[in-house]
Amino acid sequence: xALEFKxxxxxxxxxxxxxxxxLMTRQRRAQLFHTLKISLVWVALVALLGVGLLGLxxxxxxxxxxxxxxxxxxxxxxxxxxxxxxFATVLALLGALGRLSRNAIAQGVSGFYVSIIRxxxxxxxxxxxxxxxxxxxxxxxxxxxxxxGRLLTLTAIQSGILALSLxxxxxxxxxxxxxxxxxGHGQREAALSIGMSNWQILRRxxxxxxxxxxxxxIGNQFIAMQKDSAQVSVMGIWEITYRANRxxxxxxxxMEMFLVAAGSYWILTIISSWLESGLERRMARAYER
Amino acid sequence: MNGNAIIHVEALHKWxxxxxxxxxxxxxxxxxxVLVMIGRSGSGKSTLxxxxxxxxxxxxxxxxxxxxxxxxxxxxxxxxxxIVTMRLNTGMVFQEFNLFAHMTALENVIEGLxxxxxxxxxxxxxMGEQYLEKVGLRDKRDVHPIRLSxxxxxxxxxxxxxAMEPKVxxxxxxxxxxxxxxxxxxxxxxxxxxxxxxxxxxxxxxxSFACDVADRIIYVDQGVIVEEGTPEQIxxxxxDERTRAFLEPLRKVQHI
Numbered sequence: 333x334a335l336e337f338k339x340x341x342x343x344x345x346x347x348x349x350x351x352x353x354x355l356m357t358r359q360r361r362a363q364l365f366h367t368l369k370i371s372l373v374w375v376a377l378v379a380l381l382g383v384g385l386l387g388l389x390x391x392x393x394x395x396x397x398x399x400x401x402x403x404x405x406x407x408x409x410x411x412x413x414x415x416x417x418x419f420a421t422v423l424a425l426l427g428a429l430g431r432l433s434r435n436a437i438a439q440g441v442s443g444f445y446v447s448i449i450r451x452x453x454x455x456x457x458x459x460x461x462x463x464x465x466x467x468x469x470x471x472x473x474x475x476x477x478x479x480x481g482r483l484l485t486l487t488a489i490q491s492g493i494l495a496l497s498l499x500x501x502x503x504x505x506x507x508x509x510x511x512x513x514x515x516g517h518g519q520r521e522a523a524l525s526i527g528m529s530n531w532q533i534l535r536r537x538x539x540x541x542x543x544x545x546x547x548x549x550i551g552n553q554f555i556a557m558q559k560d561s562a563q564v565s566v567m568g569i570w571e572i573t574y575r576a577n578r579x580x581x582x583x584x585x586x587m588e589m590f591l592v593a594a595g596s597y598w599i600l601t602i603i604s605s606w607l608e609s610g611l612e613r614r615m616a617r618a619y620e621r
Numbered sequence: 622m623n624g625n626a627i628i629h630v631e632a633l634h635k636w637x638x639x640x641x642x643x644x645x646x647x648x649x650x651x652x653x654x655v656l657v658m659i660g661r662s663g664s665g666k667s668t669l670x671x672x673x674x675x676x677x678x679x680x681x682x683x684x685x686x687x688x689x690x691x692x693x694x695x696x697x698x699x700x701x702x703x704i705v706t707m708r709l710n711t712g713m714v715f716q717e718f719n720l721f722a723h724m725t726a727l728e729n730v731i732e733g734l735x736x737x738x739x740x741x742x743x744x745x746x747x748m749g750e751q752y753l754e755k756v757g758l759r760d761k762r763d764v765h766p767i768r769l770s771x772x773x774x775x776x777x778x779x780x781x782x783x784a785m786e787p788k789v790x791x792x793x794x795x796x797x798x799x800x801x802x803x804x805x806x807x808x809x810x811x812x813x814x815x816x817x818x819x820x821x822x823x824x825x826x827x828x829s830f831a832c833d834v835a836d837r838i839i840y841v842d843q844g845v846i847v848e849e850g851t852p853e854q855i856x857x858x859x860x861d862e863r864t865r866a867f868l869e870p871l872r873k874v875q876h877i
Binding site: 516518519521522523524525527528529532536537540541544 | 778781
């Protein structure tokens with residue numbers, strides 16, 4: 333609509349066009365100036381932090397010497413998070429469908445899943461999966477179920493991915509449910525009126541529209557997960573936190589190493605949010621084109 | 622008329638909780654007839670229309686459309702396949718259009734052909750273009766609903782319903798959500814359908830449309846049919862006081 337207005341002959345021949353142009357330029361300049369001021373505040377805050385730390389006998393040389401060692405854990409952090417967000421998305425979709433279903437079993441199972449997972453800390457879930465399950469496995473082993481027993485003994489990485497997937501799947505189930513419910517009832521009625529089945533409506537009408545709404549939330553969860561993945565360090569997985577912790581304790585350089593770790597996570601999340609907003613824009617384009 | 626009626630409704634009741642919205646309604650529609658339902662908001666006319674294709678589940682009564690019957694009542698379980706048959710025999714046009722927002726005009730029209738009727742894609746596209754042509758929107762085939770005007774949206778929605786080739790078309794206040802200058806284009810399409818002999822049940826407040834096109838008008842109030850007759854009988858010499866009271870204020874604004 334706006335584009336049509338631009339080419340309107342009246343608009344082209346408006347004698348006061350100069351006034352509009354000047355107002356627009358002024359507005360843009362003010363906007364730019366404001367952005368600049370915000371950047372200056374950021375720079376000032378970083379400088380203040382740096383000066384403060386140096387004044388308190390912070391050892392930048394030590395941090396510079398060991399930051400590569402910490403950054404080498406970024407691959408593991410990203411790998412664990414990526415695998416977990418994929419599994420969590422699948423679990424979340426199933427959980428949401430279960431909660432929205434009319435089937436009593438599906439409703440009960442998904443409600444129970446969401447409730448117990450949200451009801452306990454991630455750290456405890458990691459312990460249960462990594463340390464608790466093998467105990468059950470050994471018991472099954474002595475009872476003769478060797479295969480099943482072995483299945484319950486997971487490596488640290490497997491345990492970490494399973495715990496993060498289960499945990500985030502439960503929280504994201506609620507996001508998926510809200511996304512699905514946000515699609516107007518009229519869409520469903522129109523689909524019913526042309527004879528579509530519930531499954532067809534979900535797959536062809538509801539989910540394609542809901543995904544668009546959910547994408548920013550999935551991105552947000554992914555960012556949160558990268559940082560929660562620090563908790564898998566308790567199993568001795570060599571990701572960012574574990575590596576930072578090693579040197580920090582060994583040389584009592586806590587501030588140095590944990591700031592390096594924090595900075596690494598920060599960079600990861602900045603990259604992730606770039607990627608996420610790019611994806612969001614692309615989906616919006618596909619929608620309007 | 623009951624002998625060859627294409628729609629026959631018998632003693633239809635609808636309860637919302639303890640609210641008795643439809644109180645034992647019976648009526649028939651003959652093939653190629655245009656039946657207009659009028660009444661105040663909350664009278665039950667929209668609910669009645671939505672019961673015909675089971676978007677609203679009737680509480681009791683029986684509905685026959687094109688030879689297929691469904692009878693419901695307390696403790697009777699609905700047969701899902703029968704309901705789908707009823708829906709395929711009826712095309713529905715909604716007040717709020719309800720076009721699938723993520724699909725182009727053409728994709729909206731062919732969705733049912735492809736997923737429900739399993740028509741091969743090429744054939745479905747050809748049919749879809751034909752129906753868009755019928756509502757005068759062939760040039761908008763690749764446009765998403767967000768870029769269409771209200772009138773255009775409603776015409777695409779009519780094409781989508783027609784593409785399924787239903788026996789009966791149901792219209793639920795098809796022009797109530799439109800700006801005044803866009804109402805005409807939708808009514809024109811509906812008039813064209815009426816001329817072609819489409820059986821139509823229309824809930825509307827457009828009295829001049831009703832006078833021009835309807836074979837019969839039903840006035841619904843508090844869940845019962847108060848009065849029915851030809852447009853002349855209803856508009857010029859309504860017998861019931863409630864019908865006259867409903868029509869009186871409309872006369873001034875709609876020039877009937």
